[in-house]
Every structure is written in C-alpha cells, then in structure tokens.
Amino acid sequence: MAESWVIMVTAQTPTNIAVIKYWGKRDEKLILPVNDSISVTLDPVHLCTTTTVAVSPSFAQDRMWLNGKEISLSGGRYQNCLREIRARACDVEDKERGIKISKKDWEKLHVHIASYNNFPTAAGLASSAAGFACLVFALAKLMNAKEDNSELSAIARQGSGSACRSLFGGFVKWKMGKVEDGSDSLAVQVVDEKHWDDLVIIIAVVSSRQKETSSTTGMRETVETSLLLQHRAKEIVPKRIVQMEESIKNRN
Numbered sequence: 001m002a003e004s005w006v007i008m009v010t011a012q013t014p015t016n017i018a019v020i021k022y023w024g025k026r027d028e029k030l031i032l033p034v035n036d037s038i039s040v041t042l043d044p045v046h047l048c049t050t051t052t053v054a055v056s057p058s059f060a061q062d063r064m065w066l067n068g069k070e071i072s073l074s075g076g077r078y079q080n081c082l083r084e085i086r087a088r089a090c091d092v093e094d095k096e097r098g099i100k101i102s103k104k105d106w107e108k109l110h111v112h113i114a115s116y117n118n119f120p121t122a123a124g125l126a127s128s129a130a131g132f133a134c135l136v137f138a139l140a141k142l143m144n145a146k147e148d149n150s151e152l153s154a155i156a157r158q159g160s161g162s163a164c165r166s167l168f169g170g171f172v173k174w175k176m177g178k179v180e181d182g183s184d185s186l187a188v189q190v191v192d193e194k195h196w197d198d199l200v201i202i203i204a205v206v207s208s209r210q211k212e213t214s215s216t217t218g219m220r221e222t223v224e225t226s227l228l229l230q231h232r233a234k235e236i237v238p239k240r241i242v243q244m245e246e247s248i249k250n251r252n
Helices: 076-087 103-107 127-142 149-156 161-167 215-225 229-249
Strands: 007-014 016-020 025-027 037-041 048-056 063-066 069-071 092-094 099-101 110-117 171-174 187-191
Touching (some): 007 127, 016 229, 037 161, 037 229, 048 127, 076 127, 149 187, 161 171, 171 229
Antiparallel strands (some): 016 037, 037 171, 048 110
C-alpha cells in the first residue's frame, strides 16, 4: 500500500431524550441496564454530533479530537467500540485511487477521529449518546462493516448506554436483554420520524455548565442506595413501556 493516502468518512447523529428513562446498570462493564427504556430522537438539524473518521498507513496511533481539543482514547469505552468495529471490518477498495484495504489490514491500521457537538457537552442533553452513536456508525462505514443499525447499537451501547437509541430516528426502544454477554441488549425502532411529524419538542438550556454528577456516578449511587430502584425496574417500568408504546403508535 502507498504510504500517503487517506480515506475519510463523515457521519452525523442526533441526540435523544428518554420518555421512559434508563437508570441503573446490572453490568457496568458491558453497560447492561436494569430496565427497558424508550426515547425520542431529536432533529439533527438542531442537536447533533458530527464525526469524521480517517485511516492512513501514515498514522502512528489512534487519536481523537472532541470539539477541537485532543482527548485520550485509552478509556475502556472508546477501546470497546474500536475493538468491536475492527473485529467486524471487511475489505475496502477505492478503485479510482487504487487503494485496497483487506480485512486483515485493519488490525494494524490506525484511525484519527474528529468529533464536534453543536450543543453543550456533558450538560444533560445526552452528548455522549450522540457522540458514541456517531463514532460507531462512522467507523462501521469506514471499515465497511455489514451489521445493521440494531447490531451496531449493541456496540454503541458499550460506549454510552443511551447511544444505542441514537442510531434510529423517531421513537426508539432499548431492550434491556437477558443474556449475560449483552448480545440481546440493543435498540429497535418503535416508529420512524415520519409517524408523528407534527410533534414539536422545545428545549430551554438554562445552563450550559458541565453537570456536577455524571450519569454513571448517579446511577451507581442509586443502585447502591435506593430501595425503590428494583421495584421501579420490575414492577413499574414494564407496565409503562406497554402504555408508552401504545400511546406513541396512536399519537396520543
């Protein structure tokens, strides 16, 4: 392979807001929730992450920039997403430029990632959901992975739980799943974005400051201290999921 080429892919992914919230994990490493959840995906024109991923034999290591500032990729969540997509990479060919990347080549090639949020980061508007969904989707396109969006959602989930829901428009259900490896904990679309096209969501940002308690920390504290969390997950949420899906389908 020539040493000067670069292949780039750009993707844009919206954020989502839960109407039945995911709160609490039964497995922190795999990010498996204690309950199903449902969200509405927001219009990417107003709230979205734009991510460009690039690959070149001249890149010495994986690197990432978020909103113009370089960040570390050493964290487990980023590594999970990179590892899982690389494992699913397929052959890529750019005939016009004479570039061929075989499935095995991806094991030794590095990527550069530039991601930008057009809304406040870590301020309660699910920036990590849009960010990890966009990262996984862009990497999948770059590496020619064949998985559909539901299958990709199980990978995005390992970056940020609610990220799995940002791979679809409209209303989306994140199924908590039952198996230990998390393979059945993924997102499915309830209805698409055209189903309820006169629905308007208004968001007022009263503060763009980074929140004092991260969602991960807040969930961990709730799991450890709340006597009501398991009651909510087992008794309350399942009934509300059924009611919510019915209301969404009836536009009620």
